[in-house]
Amino acid sequence: MQVAQRLQRIPPYPFREIAMLKAKMIEEGTEPIDLGIGDPDMPTPDFIIEALCQAAHDPDTHPYDESGFGIPEYKQAIADFVQHRFGIDIDPDGEVQSCIGSKEALAHIVWAYIDPGDIVLVPDPAYSVYKVQTSWCGGAAFPMPLLAENDFLPDFDAIPKGVAKAAKMMFLNYPNNPTGAVAPPEFLQEAVKFAHDNELLIVNDAAYVEISFDGYRAHSILEVEGAKDVAIEMHSLSKTFNMTGWRVGWAMGGRQYVEALSKTKSNVDSGTFMAIQRAAIAGLQRYDQWVDTVRSQYQERRDALVEGLNSLGWKLQKPKATFYVWVPIPPNYETSGDFATVLLRDAQVLAIPGSVYGAYGEGFVRMSLTIKGPDKLGQIRQAIDSIRQNVKLEW
Ligand SMILES: Cc1ncc(COP(=O)(O)O)c(C=O)c1O
Structure with a gap:
């Protein structure tokens, strides 16, 4: 049975390749640092x-x-x-x-x-x-x-x-x-x-x-x-x-x-x-009584991620809001998909190619500050170290 045309009109999930690569890495025993998903990782109060x-x-x-x-x-x-x-x-x-x-x-x-x-x-x-x-x-x-x-x-x-x-x-x-x-x-x-x-x-x-x-x-x-x-x-x-x-x-x-x-x-x-x-x-x-608890956690992570990326050659401003960092791809990569693939394959860091969010998202990857598992700041620092050691960045 064919699905309705309205469903057919939706393009295939553009993140599929990265998702497949992640699944394969986990199968082979490597758990990437997932800066992809934007889903709060702390419990409801x-x-x-x-x-x-x-x-x-x-x-x-x-x-x-x-x-x-x-x-x-x-x-x-x-x-x-x-x-x-x-x-x-x-x-x-x-x-x-x-x-x-x-x-x-x-x-x-x-x-x-x-x-x-x-x-x-x-x-x-x-x-x-x-x-x-x-x-x-x-x-x-x-x-x-x-x-x-x-x-x-x-x-x-x-x-x-x-x-x-x-x-x-x-x-x-x-x-x-x-x-x-x-x-x-x-x-x-x-x-x-x-x-x-x-x-x-x-x-x-x-x-x-x-x-x-x-x-x-x-x-x-x-x-x-x-x-x-x-x-x-x-x-x-x-x-x-x-x-x-x-x-x-x-x-x-x-x-x-x-x-x-x-x-x-x-x-x-x-x-x-x-x-x-x-x-x-x-x-x-x-x-x-509550809201500063949640803000301060993300702020600490934002600082760790942005300062870490800037130590690698980026010149990012710290975002004032949201739990996302919108990162321009280095000039030695042609597309956000290419850069996200290298980040995942070579540094085990999962970021989302900006092109997923529309044509004008090309040239960026999105990194999320919501991180599953313990030691969120540790994972961010590990991601930065891994990019430093494994990813070719030319400015
Ligand atoms: C921009 C934006 N709007 C709305 C939502 C939907 O959030 P919810 O349905 O959980 O309120 C999301 C979820 O990620 C979002 O990123």
Whole structure:
């Protein structure tokens, strides 16, 4: 049986070769240092686990969550949290939607708005979901290159006027995966103005908004005046609270956008387990006591990785946010795939070729600060030593 054309349209997994090489190395007894996967390696904090256990023992949490948008206490906790964190007013009744992680919301907002032929402005490089879902809905993804010379921010003036006018949706993601870039408030203001001028919906992916360093705090696009008219923003507890497997997050923004997302979701899923929503409340309420624990761990690793790479000849700035380091390939390698293959084969260091994230990701590899196994800093230092000894770097 042939799978649907929409599934056939998705290109083969570009990371396959590296994954196969890794599997072969493990089979032959070498465990590479895996800087590939971006998945928190520390446990969910106890206070969230305890809240879950307690909630799971309450039979009231066991049926479907018939509220549709999420239980009132969770929506209220979100409204309180975003007021405290970003200084923004969100009406828990209609401007918030509980989500099964942010990936689900990012996918379903496309289904809510995009018809065949619609144009969606998508950053390149980017998290693959934006483009894949656009394609599944028959839409056309128009790439917005994220270039080093523009601090990995899209240049709205470079988008042809006709394309901007015709576009229905635009994805943004800051702090950014894979580049680690952040967006200054002026950029967010410019984006909201661009959306007003061109009557399009901004979908702002804020999955990494809490993972930031050196005192830097990332912004919500909803801090910009008038943003609710043109924006919906997706948040996640995955990275902030080491909860990727729990699948919990939220969408917030303009009432009509939240309503459209909610209608889509109600025809696909049946919401987040209510006990998990209660556990999420415990997380949001203890945010201030918790968040520096997670930030300081990644900051220490970031420093070790960036300083180590710079000792090998790179001239990297330390990223202000996310748990990724976006590393230009040395000039003696032609493609990011070539360099990633050499890193893995000769130095046993797994990094992801930037081309996986789009054509404009070519020329870079992404190294993640999430590392399985004990002694994370030790593994980073080992990776640097191994690159020094085994990989030819010409500058
Ligand atoms: C940019 C970006 N957005 C969203 C997500 C989805 O995260 P979750 O569905 O766990 O909230 C990820 C996951 O890696 C991501 O990298």
